[in-house]
């Protein structure tokens with residue numbers, strides 16, 4: 033083996049060829065002239081090379097066909113073009129790569145008598161001559177050229193340099209890939225020696241083989257060879273070239289460049305149907321068909337990018353050609369064509385093959401083989417280094433390695449400890465939820481059997497850490513500061529989906545924070561403290577009292593805040609920020625978002641418009657210069673009317689003037705009407721689903737709840753009015769429109785959809801999907817579900833089910849009064865009011881879970 037030094041190898045790699053270079057197969061097309069027979073048969077030449085790269089089909093009679101009329105390749109050559117040019121243009125560069133340690137191959141593909149052998153004969157001669165030329169010109173390098181030749185015939189491989197005629201086997205070599213086992217290799221001395229060897233091949237090859245014809249062809253210009261070509265798969269000439277710089281020969285640390293150039297003359301590409309179809313010929317036809325069909329399949333698959341299995345092993349031909357087709361080789365394919373009209377289909381097939389072939393890439397690299405000595409030396413060096421390290425663990429290098437390893441391990445341990453802690457947390461949480469669930473079951477059973485259950489709920493409340501923290505958050509954090517914590521600029525909106533999960537691992541916490549309160553500070557307690565024993569003025573649950581002018585005013589700094597302080601959910605905002613008393617003792621409402629001033633004194637005499645039983649009429653007035661005032665007035669009017677009605681009802685009931693039966697009926701109807709209106713307004717104003725759920729579950733239509741319901745109704749009407757006028761609502765420095773409220777609702781639905789998988793088991797989800805008419809296997813079913821939630825205010829069953837689902841998603845536990853207080857409405861209505869029966873919002877709560 034001849035060797036080159038490492039230095040030299042590096043130099044070659046740098047300057048002449050990268051270690052591995054990906055390139056497409058070079059595809060050349062050669063169109064031969066009409067042969068004598070074709071001319072004699074008056075054949076027309078339908079194909080023409082119109083420039084260096086394009087072949088044109090010029091049969092105008094067939095213009096209507098679906099086939100393209102032009103085909104382009106790296107180079108095309110017409111009939112007049114000599115083989116020398118075909119060789120010089122591209123093939124030479126590829127073939128000579130072998131002297132630089134790069135495998136290469138040149139093969140000819142085409143139908144019988146299209147000129148494959150004619151071309152390959154010359155190409156092989158030119159290439160071998162040039163290789164020797166190169167060798168002689170580079171005396172500083174030591175070359176060795178070895179020659180071998182095989183033929184593949186009926187899927188049998190024969191060694192053409194051996195006379196015993198036994199068929200050779202293919203072997204998969206871990207380093208060299210597929211090799212022909214025991215093939216004779218002759219070291220070439222010069223060009224004459226090659227000619228001698230070729231004559232040996234001529235004797236040993238199949239009498240009908242291509243090689244014998246090859247030599248015949250040298251003296252014959254034309255031959256009809258259809259049958260002969262079918263009798264042979266291909267002839268492959270291998271020339272293995274090894275080289276090194278002479279100065280490194282026999283040096284211990286030497287390496288060798290080894291590469292092979294293959295010249296492959298394939299059989300005709302005709303289909304088996306064109307083969308002779310009897311006896312031994314049929315068998316030959318089948319083999320040929322198999323080889324060439326496999327070649328076609330392989331090329332087609334490779335041209336599509338090597339996806340899936342490539343069936344190289346389906347034929348001997350493709351096994352041998354594997355490196356040339358997609359591996360470590362530079363490859364040129366010369367596709368030969370006949371221009372005759374009678375061969376148009378075969379010509380097209382060849383062109384299609386060529387088209388695919390030009391998409392195939394190979395990745396050739398310089399093949400460096402180390403001599404045994406060099407390899408041994410390198411291994412010894414490596415061994416010595418490892419031994420030194422073992423003997424001396426304190427060496428700086430190993431110390432450094434150890435320290436690095438320890439650091440890595442430490443980090444890993446830390447990470448795992450965090451994971452363990454997280455898993456523990458999750459386990460505890462799961463446990464507590466399980467306990468909750470068990471309590472709920474117990475509670476349900478207890479309530480069925482008539483046992484009071486509020487205590488159970490209280491237990492649940494105390495045990496549910498999420499809910500507890502939520503409630504304590506609500507009660508301990510001032511609503512406005514909480515709101516500020518969630519203020520977003522409009523530009524943040526688009527990022528919400530990405531941001532929300534980062535803000536909190538559990539999205540439900542976000543929702544807990546979103547549910548805010550209306551605070552009527554002091555009023556309730558003040559009223560209650562002042563009037564708990566004074567049933568003389570029981571009719572004003574707002575704590576209003578008649579002033580000197582007989583006007584009714586809101587008592588003791590009744591201040592209102594939003595049910596939902598989260599500014600990104602405008603549907604839940606409440607317009608008046610505060611109601612206070614002005615210097616006259618009359619009560620003022622402060623609307624920081626209104627343009628006409630920060631404070632408007634309320635004077636009942638201004639209130640010329642009447643409100644209906646709900647106070648809804650006046651609110652239709654637009655918020656203009658005057659309209660804004662009237663809307664506010666209406667808002668306040670509503671409160672008065674509401675309180676008045678409640679007073680009347682209470683008085684009537686208290687005095688017994690109205691029959692209880694009549695009172696109950698009318699209140700039921702009123703409650704129903706208000707409820708329906710609120711449900712619809714929630715939908716219209718895009719109110720948060722969590723808010724709807726909390727409100728729905730907390731306020732059941734008890735007498736004590738009527739104030740909340742009234743406030744909610746007015747708030748929503750006010751909001752609807754603002755939105756319908758295209759106005760914005762300002763809340764905590766942030767403005768909202770109907771569109772932004774819709775966006776906020778959309779975001780909320782998305783967040784809720786993320787909780788569906790967390791909060792419900794598979795079985796529960798199936799039941800819920802079923803209830804909401806969502807196909808269990810449909811795409812994005814969670815999103816479908818949350819889109820359905822609270823979507824139809826007229827469908828009470830859906831409302832009830834939606835409330836249940838959302839409550840479960842945000843882990844709401846019905847806490848009655850405690851939750852109401854969390855909302856900030858801390859009225860304690862007089863006992864005669866609370867003594868009434870309830871009109872439940874939740875008429876029938878289906879069992880979902």
Ligand SMILES: Nc1ncnc2c1ncn2[C@@H]1O[C@H](COP(=O)(O)OP(=O)(O)OP(=O)(O)O)[C@@H](O)[C@H]1O
Pocket residue numbers: 063064065067111142143144145146147148149150151242249252253254255257258260261298299300368
């Ligand atoms: N470019 C050319 N110029 C002149 N004659 C050519 C050319 N190409 C091929 N021929 C002639 O066409 C005939 C068939 O060529 P050749 O035997 O090389 O075809 P082939 O494709 O190898 O066929 P087969 O598959 O049967 O081996 C030969 O007589 C050859 O001399």
